[in-house]
Amino acid sequence: MDSHHEKTPKVMIVDDQLGVRMLLEETFKSEDCCVLTAQDGLKALELLEKEQPAAIFIDYKMPTMNGLEVAKKIKEKGYKCKIVLMTAYGEIANLNHAEVNDYLIKPFDIQKARDILHSIL
Numbered sequence: 001m002d003s004h005h006e007k008t009p010k011v012m013i014v015d016d017q018l019g020v021r022m023l024l025e026e027t028f029k030s031e032d033c034c035v036l037t038a039q040d041g042l043k044a045l046e047l048l049e050k051e052q053p054a055a056i057f058i059d060y061k062m063p064t065m066n067g068l069e070v071a072k073k074i075k076e077k078g079y080k081c082k083i084v085l086m087t088a089y090g091e092i093a094n095l096n097h098a099e100v101n102d103y104l105i106k107p108f109d110i111q112k113a114r115d116i117l118h119s120i121l
């Protein structure tokens with residue numbers, strides 16, 4: 001981000017569950033972010049072509065492409081955005097993937113999501 005100007009950070013939420021997308025969208029909008037949403041990895045990668053979000057929150061468990069695969073694709077394509085993987089405890093073997101900047105463990109409370117948002121922006 002340009003540190004010389006006050007810009008509205010753009011954040012993308014990728015989750016196959018509408019309820020999660022809506023909850024995080026509302027939360028991040030109230031933190032003065034511009035929010036984009038996608039229901040799967042393919043939609044997310046499409047949107048990334050047009051938009052340049054500063055951060056992306058990606059659900060791990062989704063049909064077609066899991067969140068870690070989406071994160072790897074994003075990095076392969078050279079996008080610089082920060083990546084947060086949303087995963088249930090124990091769903092993936094380790095929380096130490098090079099592509100991922102932080103983890104939001106499901107089920108999460110809203111304050112934890114806000115804290116991570118602010119720590120990565």
Ligand SMILES: [Mg+2]
Nearest residue numbers: 016059061062
């Ligand atoms: Mg899911």
